[in-house]
Amino acid sequence: MKTEIGKRLKKIRKERGLTQGALASRISGKVDYTYIGKIERDIQLPSIKILKRISDALSVPLSYFFLEEGTAELLELLPEDLKEIAKNEKKQVFLRALKEINEEDIPLFIEIIDILNKHRGIRRQDELIDKGERQPSVSVKEKEEYLKVAENREGYGEKDRKTD
Numbered sequence: 001m002k003t004e005i006g007k008r009l010k011k012i013r014k015e016r017g018l019t020q021g022a023l024a025s026r027i028s029g030k031v032d033y034t035y036i037g038k039i040e041r042d043i044q045l046p047s048i049k050i051l052k053r054i055s056d057a058l059s060v061p062l063s064y065f066f067l068e069e070g071t072a073e074l075l076e077l078l079p080e081d082l083k084e085i086a087k088n089e090k091k092q093v094f095l096r097a098l099k100e101i102n103e104e105d106i107p108l109f110i111e112i113i114d115i116l117n118k119h120r121g122i123r124r125q126d127e128l129i130d131k132g133e134r135q136p137s138v139s140v141k142e143k144e145e146y147l148k149v150a151e152n153r154e155g156y157g158e159k160d161r162k163t164d
Contacts, residue, residue: 005065
């Protein structure tokens with residue numbers, strides 16, 4: 001673990017374009033740049049308190065220094081929006097469930113998500129219209145057709161079945 005902390009610290013510091021001195025000056029409290037070098041060379045193992053201050057200075061979660069190598073690499077590859085999603089426990093469960101889906105089902109999941117978002121949008125528009133704050137942007141006919149599909153679950157995946 002000590003080796004990983006040093007390697008990860010050096011890697012993230014360099015990615016941020018910081019020298020050891022620049023990083024030391026960003027850390028709250030007094031930390032000498034030579035201490036940063038010792039951590040990176042695995043000569044010194046920082047306390048959790050110091051490591052937390054370093055992680056704050058680098059804007060990475062403290063857990064970054066303790067994750068398995070593959071997980072740490074994955075976090076570096078994820079766009080910022082996925083990192084935000086990963087912070088929500090319910091969405092983490094959903095993301096884990098995605099491992100188990102069949103690739104052929106992905107278009108269906110995307111369609112379901114689109115329908116849910118449209119449904120929420122229509123409900124929000126209705127609430128705003130009731131308050132007199134917004135004009136409807138969806139025709140009555142479109143809304144009725146959409147609601148029929150959403151309520152009766154008719155048409156789910158129809159687009160994909162026709163192309164298969």
